Amino acid sequence: MNVSHDDHHAPTVAPDRKAVLADALRRRILSMELAPGAGVDELALCEEFGLSRPPVRELLRQIAAEGYIELEANRAPRVAAMNHDSLHSFFLAAPLIYIATTQLAATHARAEEIDELKGIQALFRAAIEQQDVENRVLYNDAFHLQIGKMAHNDYLMPSLRRLLIDHTRLGKIFYRHPTTDDMQRDLELACVQHDQMIEAIEGRDPQTAGELVREHFELSRRRMAEYAAPQGMEVALAL
Numbered sequence: 001m002n003v004s005h006d007d008h009h010a011p012t013v014a015p016d017r018k019a020v021l022a023d024a025l026r027r028r029i030l031s032m033e034l035a036p037g038a039g040v041d042e043l044a045l046c047e048e049f050g051l052s053r054p055p056v057r058e059l060l061r062q063i064a065a066e067g068y069i070e071l072e073a074n075r076a077p078r079v080a081a082m083n084h085d086s087l088h089s090f091f092l093a094a095p096l097i098y099i100a101t102t103q104l105a106a107t108h109a110r111a112e113e114i115d116e117l118k119g120i121q122a123l124f125r126a127a128i129e130q131q132d133v134e135n136r137v138l139y140n141d142a143f144h145l146q147i148g149k150m151a152h153n154d155y156l157m158p159s160l161r162r163l164l165i166d167h168t169r170l171g172k173i174f175y176r177h178p179t180t181d182d183m184q185r186d187l188e189l190a191c192v193q194h195d196q197m198i199e200a201i202e203g204r205d206p207q208t209a210g211e212l213v214r215e216h217f218e219l220s221r222r223r224m225a226e227y228a229a230p231q232g233m234e235v236a237l238a239l
Contacts, residue, residue, distance in 0.1 A: 104151035
């Protein structure tokens with residue numbers, strides 16, 4: 001890998017400033033503030049967060065490895081795309097990854113990790129009750145990411161992170177107006193399923209945990225499918 005001249009003389013940067021930038025970029029991508037395929041302005045980030053180019057480039061490489069952005073030679077960084085092929089792969093792979101990580105979490109989770117999961121669930125429930133779309137999808141992402149961490153499997157985590165990026169962005173699109181009664185019922189059911197997953201993980205029951213997360217994903221998959229292909233309006237056939 002070629003290293004530019006300024007990389008050799010990069011100033012020491014307080015880690016909290018880079019962490020703030022990392023959190024901001026991830027949140028902007030997940031919330032669709034930065035749309036799929038949109039360019040990421042490196043210089044603008046330097047100015048906004050008071051960082052020089054080397055640490056910003058390092059951070060972009062880091063979140064590219066996580067799946068948030070795409071880096072190509074001689075092109076500006078771009079937010080990870082969502083297209084037909086990627087979504088097809090998402091719906092095929094998501095149940096496999098979610099079930100595997102949740103079952104492993106039920107086997108390997110530590111008590112303090114389960115307590116953290118319960119805290120995230122409390123925030124998720126509050127977002128549902130307040131009809132807060134953005135925080136609801138972000139805390140759902142945090143919930144399943146925490147389960148992935150509790151699985152303690154370095155091979156599954158990269159796949160889970162990539163799945164959650166698109167799941168969260170899809171949720172932001174499809175659940176933009178969660179005001180209908182049937183949608184609210186689905187959201188409340190999703191919240192109950194989260195509670196049940198926590199109970200299964202805490203009870204060291206991987207079989208039940210896997211079944212619950214399969215049902216949980218099917219709930220969101222069905223809702224997304226209904227949004228993408230809504231039932232047609234009824235039209236009288238008689239003239």
